Amino acid sequence: MDDSTDTWEPHLLDEDEFIREVQSFAFWFEAIEGYLGDRPYGYDEDVAEAELDDGEKDRLVTILCNYCVGETAALEASSGLVRLASNNPSQIFMATQVADEARHVEVFRRRLTALGVDDVDAEIARRSNPELRDFRKRLLSFVDAGQWELAVFAQNVLLETMEDTVFRFHQSVADPITAQILTGVVADERRHLGFGENDLGRRLVRDPQRRRELAEVRAELDPLILGSFEASYRDLGLKPDQYPQLGRSYLEAVERLGIDG
Amino acid sequence: MTEDLDTITAPSADLATDTTPRRTYELEETGFLEVPKKWRKFYRHWQGAGDTLAPNEVICPVCKVVIRSRRELRPGDRVYCMPCMSRLVVVRRPDGTLEADVLY
Numbered sequence: 273m274d275d276s277t278d279t280w281e282p283h284l285l286d287e288d289e290f291i292r293e294v295q296s297f298a299f300w301f302e303a304i305e306g307y308l309g310d311r312p313y314g315y316d317e318d319v320a321e322a323e324l325d326d327g328e329k330d331r332l333v334t335i336l337c338n339y340c341v342g343e344t345a346a347l348e349a350s351s352g353l354v355r356l357a358s359n360n361p362s363q364i365f366m367a368t369q370v371a372d373e374a375r376h377v378e379v380f381r382r383r384l385t386a387l388g389v390d391d392v393d394a395e396i397a398r399r400s401n402p403e404l405r406d407f408r409k410r411l412l413s414f415v416d417a418g419q420w421e422l423a424v425f426a427q428n429v430l431l432e433t434m435e436d437t438v439f440r441f442h443q444s445v446a447d448p449i450t451a452q453i454l455t456g457v458v459a460d461e462r463r464h465l466g467f468g469e470n471d472l473g474r475r476l477v478r479d480p481q482r483r484r485e486l487a488e489v490r491a492e493l494d495p496l497i498l499g500s501f502e503a504s505y506r507d508l509g510l511k512p513d514q515y516p517q518l519g520r521s522y523l524e525a526v527e528r529l530g531i532d533g
Numbered sequence: 534m535t536e537d538l539d540t541i542t543a544p545s546a547d548l549a550t551d552t553t554p555r556r557t558y559e560l561e562e563t564g565f566l567e568v569p570k571k572w573r574k575f576y577r578h579w580q581g582a583g584d585t586l587a588p589n590e591v592i593c594p595v596c597k598v599v600i601r602s603r604r605e606l607r608p609g610d611r612v613y614c615m616p617c618m619s620r621l622v623v624v625r626r627p628d629g630t631l632e633a634d635v636l637y
Contacts, residue, residue, distance in 0.1 A: 281603050282572050283612045287620060294618045299569060303616075306566035306573070459567045459616075462596040466617025469595055473637030524594065528635055 295361035295467070300368040307459050314379035315452035321386070322447035331507045332450065333387055335442070337399040338504055340380050340392075342435055345408035346464075347373035349427050352415035356423070365467055372460040379453050386449075404500035407431070407493060414489075421475060421482055422489050428468020429529070430493055433522040434501050436461045441516045442508060469525050476529060486531045555605040558589045565598075568615045575601050576616060591633040595619045606631055 285293065293299055310316070324332065350369040357363035381392050389395045411431070414423035436458060443454040476482055498519060505515045526532045563577035577599045579592060586592065588605045596617035606612070610623040612633060621633035 279603060282575055282615060283602060283610075285613065290613050290620065291618075294613075294615050299615075302569035303567055306568070306570070462567065462598070462617045466595050466614070466619050469635070470617075470619055470637065473635065477637050528594070 291361055295365040297364055297368060300365075300371075300463075303463075304372075304460070308456055311452065311456065313382055313453075314375075314456045315449045319448050319452065321449060324387075324447060329387055331509065332447075333384060333389060333395065334399045335504055335507045336380050336384050336387075336450075337396045338401050338404055338500065338507075339435075339439075340377060340384070340396050341400045341404045341408060342431060343373055343376040343380060345404075345411055346427055346431060347377055348408075349411050349415050349423055352412070353420065353423055353427075356415070356418055356420045358420070362471065365463075369464055369467070372464070376457050376460070379457075383450060383453060401500040401503050403496040403503075407496040407500065410493060410496070421472060421486065424468050424471055425486050425489060425531075426493055428464050429472065429525055430490070430497055430522065432461050432465040432468060433525055434497050434519070436465055437516065437518060437521050438501050438504050442504075445508065465525070469529065473529055476531075480530075483529075483531050486529075490526065490531055551607055555607070556588060557604050558587070558602070560601055560603060567598075572615050576614075577601065586631075588631075591621070591623055591631055593617060593619055593621065594633060595635060600633065611636070 282290075308314070347370065350366055350373055354363055354366045354370065357366050384392050384395065407426075411423060411426045414426060439454045439458050439461065443451050443458065446454060472486075476486075501518060502512075502515070505518065523532065560574040562574050565573050565576045565578060568576060577590075579597055579599050586599065587601075589602045590599050591606060591612065592599055593614035593616075596614060596619070598614060598616050600612050600614055600621070602610070602612060606623050608623055608625045608631070612621050612623060613619070614621060614633075620636045622636050623631055624634050626632055
């Protein structure tokens with residue numbers, strides 16, 4: 273391709289070439305280099321720690337414990353999905369998602385340590401939301417059963433879209449270091465939720481009958497994930513009438529996929 | 534394989550009503566870092582209230598990034614959102630605004 277001309281643009285790629293490009297390791301590597309190259313732990317190390325009072329720190333620790341559960345679920349599930357992928361670009365993409373999720377777990381756990389948590393695992397076990405832990409078990413059961421569509425829906429559409437909404441809001445009100453960490457995570461989530469919706473969308477065009485099965489899974493998992501993210505908003509100090517439009521992006525996605533009925 | 538600018542417009546008769554020449558745009562970097570360097574000028578972050586879309590821009594409905602083209606966009610044009618890997622087609626809403634629908 274000749275990208276040196278003044279008329280050239282990515283929208284001119286043919287569709288197969290587009291998929292090969294955006295689901296390649298090279299695309300992922302160059303993309304994350306752009307926003308993480310100088311932030312090995314997700315934030316600029318010259319940024320000073322903000323003064324948080326005991327209550328603010330306690331709520332932030334609880335929120336980060338829940339983020340760790342969600343990200344660990346995605347790390348474990350996406351690593352299993354590498355083996356289930358039906359084609360090479362999807363397999364490469366899922367491998368890049370494994371790396372993203374591992375990084376998310378690492379930076380959130382490091383942040384917990386920086387906030388004074390000595391035993392991170394114990395704190396996560398003590399503080400994390402039981403609905404989110406149930407969601408993790410169910411997601412991993414889909415992976416263990418080899419159910420690609422159900423796992424991609426639960427992970428890349430449901431979990432990732434809800435995380436994206438909560439992380440964006442949290443980023444807007446967080447202390448500077450947490451906000452920078454979340455900015456990098458949100459950039460990664462864009463790839464994950466987009467992959468999920470587009471992969472499922474293409475599959476549902478070929479096999480519309482799968483919508484019923486996905487709708488059943490949705491009915492089972494919606495309460496778990498909505499409940500756990502509502503809890504995050506409470507931990508962020510919001511009252512119900514102040515919640516940002518939790519679930520709106522997710523509802524738009526399931527409507528586009530035709531599993532909103 | 535790549536296509537020329539005319540072939541990215543869907544060949545639908547009801548969409549091909551505007552035959553006036555399209556405006557073209559020189560794209561500058563916008564500080565968008567989430568794709569490899571050579572693609573960055575084709576995307577930007579939506580700035581929220583007070584931001585507006587130029588005639589060569591649409592918002593990706595999946596990830597809310599603004600997608601940019603070197604030319605004025607019209608209904609039927611295909612655009613790609615590289616940050617979230619979505620293939621989209623430009624549509625005109627009843628209120629006259631241009632939006633993008635996802636193509637699976």
